[in-house]
Amino acid sequence: MIRNREVRLLLLVMGSISLLAVVFAFLLPAGAAPFIVLALALLLISAVLVFTYWRYQKLETLSGYVRRISAGDISLDVRDNEEGELSILKNEIYKVTSMLAEERSGLKQDKTALMDAISDISHQLKTPVTSMVIMADLLSGPNLTEEKRREFTRNISVQLERIEWLVSSLLKLSKIDAGSIQFKQEPVSLQELIATSLEPLAIPMEIKEQELNVSGEESASFSGDLNWTSEALINILKNCVEHTPSGGVITIKAAENPLYSEIVIQDTGSGIPKEDLPYIFQRFYKGRQASEDSVGIGLALAHKIITSQQGSIDVRSEPGEGTIFRIAFYKRVV
Template structure:
């Protein structure tokens, strides 16, 4: 306590006051002098005691802050008494709680990043290994022309797969980081569906699949057309891949006072019960997934829809097809 300049200055001033009032008391009477001296000593003692008590509390807070800086957020210094020091303790506790939450979030993000890097490495390993093998085979001058063309075609497929994977991961990382600025335009669902169908019309034609669209022209929602098209494309691709030849895909949409709903239904093989809770998890592949599936398309669709005040759920039974229900709410729920 005496290390602090303000404390030493206060004690010196109080001692000087004691001397002065004691001398003045002596001019009155001896008893007055003694009474004044004892009163001053008691006041000085009380001041020293309470100052010492307050500095002990401050020292405890200093130790507490040192522990916080070392990463220990378990201590609780909250104080329900009415004083400035108690308010300081409570404010420090609030800041500590915020730091603890931020530390937990950072740790969670670090874990997610580690898992993402592991998943990306795993996804890239297979096509890269295949490309290395085919490159070695292509270096053989005696390789037949038919095989050379086959390997070249396979290389192109693997490169396109890697390009799509990297592009998808970049989109996901932007959404996760919150750097994507989603527009808030009035989007007509009919236009949205037409744009989303364009990339899948050829695969549907190859498999002789039919498409049925039901909905009124004026159905709309507030969102970003291009990003939502991306989400719907990924859902439609999933439906096309899992629907057999001569199958049917149905799209219906409607609007009410609470939300705009889009329902996409296929007549495919459905999703196994144990896979349904995880189909929107990135890199997850169910037991009915295609061999070439990466498991990222539905994760992109989920992130885009959720980022626009929307919701998506799946209803499915094995052998009876799958239904995706998408809702864009008009108010924040």
């Protein structure tokens, strides 16, 4: 309390008044003592009232600040560098205001991201849904040939599978963004991870007669979630298979060192234009060489899964010379 400048000033004033009263008591006749006591009391009461009024004015000012902040004026700066509880209170109010400003900015960004996501989703769903509505109308036509009927039915089935994959991927991304997924921290063999990820792509690679080369340390492993990491690797490998021509080569290497475990995936495909490289992990981004069926979400999901497990992924590519994806899972420091 003594560190408070206002309290020190009040004590100084009261002490000075008391000291003057003592001096006058010795200098003036004995009969003047009642008047000295009365004057001392009045002066002390006046000093306390002035101090209390001043304190209430300061508190009223702070109340005004709080009302302005609650009304949305979070840019208000009430800090000061004086000592005392009022200055401490001002600084605490400023800290709370800064926290509110950060939360408000974060909520605004989340709202913008949600609006963008809804817009992107509606855009991605609009095309296949419209296509299916048209084909469904055509299927009801009495003069439709059996060949066309089978073609339209097959197209509707393809579009439904595309929508199912899109919705499933978006749900996975949303769960990761919301932090509702707890990734396991278990030893995962890189060879097992690669083998699991290649299973769904065996037929597409066989159809395109692509050559697959897998090499690396059999003992290489990392601490993570096998199923989710396999999901990420499938999306990356699927991208390589789609952009590598028939007869092309896909090479996968696994390695481990004291700092990290890594998987390097290289293809002999068409490559990625330099202007597209910074954006290929963004949601719904479609490069200039993307296929018509691409929705631009597979690599974004892969990036999110890997980085959520203390990993990193980068890409190097040259048009006409293929693409190299490098995935690294860093060791935890104990």
